[in-house]
Amino acid sequence: MTSYPTRMGDGHAVEMSTDELRCDILAGTEDAADRGRIPALSQEEQDYLLDLFSYPGKIVGVQPGNEVVLTDDGSVNALYGAQSSSGVGVPLSRELAIRVYERAFCMDTMEVGHPDYSFKPVKPIVSLEQQCLESVLSSTIIPIYYGAMPNLALYAKPDGPFGNPADLLPQGKISEARAAQEEAAQALTRDMVYVGRKMAEVGADGFNFDTTASAGDAEFMATLQAVEELAKTTELSIEVGMAAEFVLGMHGQVTYDGVRLAGLYPHEQLKLVEKAGAHLFGPVVNTNTRRSSAWNVSRAVTFVKACSEAASIPIHANVGIGVGGVPMCETPPTSMVTRASVAMVEIARVDGL
Template identity: 55%
Template sequence: MSKTVTRMGDGSSVVLSRDEIRREVVEGSEAAAVKAKIPALEENEVDYLVDMFASPMRMWSVERGHEAVMTKDGGTNTLISSRLSSGIAAPIGRETAVRLFERAFAFDSMEVGHIDYSVKPSKFIVSVEQEHMELLQHTTVFPLFYGFMPNLGLYYRPDGQYENPSDLLPLGKIDAARRTQEEALEACHDDVVWQSRMFAETGADAINYDTVASTGDAEFLATLRATRTISSETDMPVEVSMAAEMVLGFHGELEYEGTRLAGLWPHQQMKLVERAGAAIFGPVVNNNSKKSCAWNVARAATFVKACTAEATIPIHPNVGNGVGGVPMFEVSPLDMVSRASAAMIEIGKADGL
């Protein structure tokens, strides 16, 4: 039986037969189905993924007419950074980089964001960031998001003023750990709302709350509340992009409109994000670097399909480094990026990426 060179979740090459690929796809989908209690992929969907990973073609794409729009996080780091987003450290400024994404790379939209991407540090230079946004609104045509991370972790000591729950929990101080999270999330919420309003005034086309719930359910609650405020008080659309496939219950008892946040999977997160008034939801599915890309992509597509099956807003799954089936590797290999992207659209029925 012929074999195909494909990849593992860490980007390394592996040779698999067609039967082995099928087994990986089925097991990956079943892993998601069992975890989140959602349907596994159907036989024709499994066949599509098997054909895709068994193909010797270097690149893969969607069927003509199934093209999807793209939103982006991380701003222009791909071009201007030497450390982030596999950046190439091009000797250009941020404004030039944004214009290149529009005119050279034909992006559908772009995010403007400071390289220190969290709201807590970036709020101090918001007037400078507003100047960048205003200038780019004059020189570009495509929609411009302003993006940042709520990043509740920066509100805890030693970076912030609130006691660190990671220090309290090992000491058994559970009530104190919960209390400090409740206090910190209020400060985070206020900063997110304030900075979002600044860019609504500047004329940003949308806002992107990125890497949401990176510190668990308290951060998710702060973001949901901020989303509700901005979506109801301004006409600026809000995209909520998650940090991981499951909301960590670091607090464990926080709720949003009667739903406990700890332990929510992407299709459950989506429902709350919709209720908060968001315009786009960006689910994340984490990779297992010890499993094959066929396994990881099938698992990710199963999670995303469960989102799109019930969503009333566009779903833009993250297909970045180490998530959405893309290998965890410094420079993402295009053979797997193209396959993961196509699977999100053709199988996951995503509206964009």
């Protein structure tokens, strides 16, 4: 029986037969459909994925004419070395790194981001960040975002002044944990709006909220409120990228526009992001390291397709390490990255990555 070299979700090589690939593609899409209460991929779409994973070439590409826009988040630090961005140790300034990405890697947009990459630490050094952005804007052609993570956890003890839900919840102090998150969320919104306005002042094309809701539903609420304020009061193009496929219910009761935020899946998150006034949405689907790439890509594409179909703004799916069907390893195999890339474009019909 013919078998094909492929990868597991942790990046390790494995061989799978046609039947095994077909079964995993079906299981992946059914899992997404069940969890998200969305349609599974059609037989034709599953067959397309089977062709993709049994294609003998190492890398694959979209049909000419179907190319999409690439927005980049955080990679400005990846030439030098950010701990979570697989930096390769080339000691370039951020300004030079962005020019390399623009002119050598041919990115469609880029982002200035601080190595700490959270809004809270950016606030006290915002003028430094503004000057870096000014320098980049005066030497590049492509649209430039300023971006960072909302990271509500930095507002909880010991890093911030508010109670830590990770301490309060196990003690059964549920109302205290909820109140602490609500207070922290207000402080976070203030900081994000402050930084956003500062970046608008120096001419940023866009402002990116990256890994939104990493600390749960209260962080998502804080972000949506900041988006709403910045959309009303600045010319910034706003991107909201998520942290995970569903919003973690650390609070459980916070709402936006009357909708409870905890437990929302990408196609539901999108509607609130649109309502808040954002210009782009970046859905995330987590990779399961113990399932095959075929299973993970099929599952991720099912979620993102539902999101894309529901959208009135551009959808730029997250396809970095450990998300969007890409294996969870520091040097993601090009064979699987390109397959995830093509599946997102040709099946999920994303507007960008």
